[in-house]
Amino acid sequence: MAIAGAGPAGVSCAVALVRKDPSLRGRVVLFDRARFPRAKPCGGGLTGHADEAMRALGLELTVPHLASPNATVTFGSLSRAVRLQRPVKVVRREEFDASLVQQARDLGIEVREATPVEGFSVDAGGVSFGAGGRTLSARVLVGADGVGSAVRKHLHHDQRSTPIRLFRLEVPAGRTGWARDTMLYDFTAMADGLRGYLWIFPAPGDRLNVGLMHYPSSRGAALSGADLTALLARHLQRFGVHLDAPARGWPAWGYTPSAPVSAPRLLLCGDAAGIDGLTGEGIAVGMEQGLLCGDQILHALGSGDFGFRGYRRAMRRATVGRELAIDRWLARLLYGGDAWRRWLSLVLCDDRVLDLYAARVCGSLVLADHKRELVMALLRHVFRSGNRRQRLALAGPPDRILSVS
Ligand SMILES: Cc1cc2nc3c(=O)[nH]c(=O)nc-3n(C[C@H](O)[C@H](O)[C@H](O)COP(=O)(O)OP(=O)(O)OC[C@H]3O[C@@H](n4cnc5c(N)ncnc54)[C@H](O)[C@@H]3O)c2cc1C
Incomplete structure (x- = not known):
């Protein structure tokens, strides 16, 4: 073999x-x-799903890692703190x-x-x-x-x-003041045309792993690599992170x-x-x-x-395929169309959906097992999305699509 x-x-x-x-x-x-x-x-970032796969394979995590039990999910001034049921271990x-x-x-x-x-x-x-x-x-x-x-x-x-695009860089944590136990998932740059999120992951050795993910979307802005690095640098400043060098990008299918x-x-x-x-x-x-x-x-x-x-x-x-399929559907909903504010307001303003999002990013549950609950929340949201979108609009910057480069 x-x-x-x-x-x-x-x-x-x-x-x-x-x-x-x-x-x-x-x-x-x-x-x-x-x-x-x-x-x-x-x-x-190693999630609970990674822990389980390693256990099933009899593999050990033998290298330095930093486990974060908390996360902040944000859009502009709307910031939600969540506890991660399975701390994400960053290696x-x-x-x-x-x-x-x-x-x-x-x-x-x-x-x-x-x-x-x-x-x-x-x-x-x-x-x-x-x-x-x-x-x-x-x-x-x-x-x-x-x-x-x-x-x-x-x-x-x-x-x-069209591939997903990911950019990342490692920076010293010391001068930023970012908490050592908190993962950041920040969607603010969606107002600038990003179709994805920006992250700050506390890493071993007093470092921060920072980056962004951009999901390909025919409807979203056609952001170049230079646009994406500029977005990353600009939005990180809000968290006290200043980049000395531009982040590098890689594609992923x-x-x-x-x-x-x-x-x-x-x-x-x-x-x-x-x-x-x-x-x-x-x-x-x-x-x-x-x-x-x-x-x-x-x-x-x-x-x-x-x-x-x-x-x-x-x-x-298999669990992995069911999880990938539901996430693909959610990604297309959240990143793929013009209605991103409607769906982002659901993640940030519905406590149960926020919990499910947090559980997904840390791998403490299989989201595909909660499909029905998710669909019910989506339906409920149809009646409440007006107020929630208003909350999101008040919290975030105005759309500035394609004005970043
Ligand atoms: C910026 C960025 C951030 C990410 N952040 C996360 C994260 O926080 N958490 C997470 O779970 N995932 C993350 N990912 C995704 C994750 O890195 C990959 O999904 C993961 O590495 C996939 O593992 P793999 O073994 O398939 O591929 P790889 O780790 O890429 O390994 C492939 C191997 O194949 C070798 N190779 C290539 N061509 C040949 C050849 N012809 N013959 C022999 N060998 C070859 C390469 O040298 C390499 O060692 C991120 C990706 C990027 C780009």
Whole structure:
């Protein structure tokens, strides 16, 4: 079994395989083009879902992390403080990912670093691919090779989609005065055309991880990378955070339930399959998908059928797929259209929906299990949205779409 990419998704898939079938030890190989520790731009937020996936995989959190039990959700002067039922643990990805790779090695999984998987072809007997200047073959190739995944490109052919964009930077916490136990989710920049939110995550080593997520929307403003970095810098100033350098941005694919995630002998997981559209969460998602991927491979080894035709359905039915699907729907509602004020006022002014939002961002519940409650709140909101939108309008800046650059 060959796995391209030794990030959280790839490691999870490999670990799931050898934990569930120890006879696979020595027969699962992780290939990564980088050497660990390698740089990985990320907010580093590990939610309750990540905790659960790690527990299921028998992986330990061995690196420095900072757990925040509180969150502030804001739009302008409207600020709601919430308690997180599962504190979000913020890690440095360089350290976290290297520790996962080490734990995989300790389980007898071979990890070949600085060895990109280059080109592959599938035939009835398996997959042939280039790695380290040689042609190798495997029964299955898993594409856990991140946002630029070669396996994803192969499966998606000419399908076009617009990526989510994420920008982040780390700054010293000392001079800002931002609380060390509080995560910030700030939507104020939506009045400037952002379709997403800005974050401040307290990180280990007296640092703050700051950034923003912008969801692609045909209706929203066409913000350039320069617009988004300017928005981030300007809005962070309200929280006493001044950026010495511009943040850098990266794309990510949002999960789409109808998009292909497998072909005969090929499977996708992690960023290659798609991340959460509402929050930008991808670490827990990658681990949960890695577990699913492992199950698919074990089933194929047992049955001799390597078509993986049921993987997309299995993903949609699993907790991770149901959560990704509801978040995609909510993201389209909140970020995708002109009515964002209506839906944001629901999140900020309805106490129960705010609780559900907080529970989702910290992973203390499965939002998909509360679909009915959410729909009822949406319906109730139709009658109350006038007052709530007025509250939001009074709290926030006027719309300044496209006036940022
Ligand atoms: C700015 C930003 C902030 C984010 N914040 C959060 C957050 O706070 N919480 C959260 O849960 N998620 C967050 N995410 C998402 C999260 O970082 C990703 O979803 C997560 O890293 C996905 O893990 P992965 O294993 O799929 O991919 P990756 O971690 O990207 O790993 C893929 C690996 O594949 C390797 N690779 C690539 N091509 C090849 C090849 N051809 N052959 C072999 N190896 C290859 C790469 O070197 C890499 O090591 C954020 C993302 C960004 C960009």
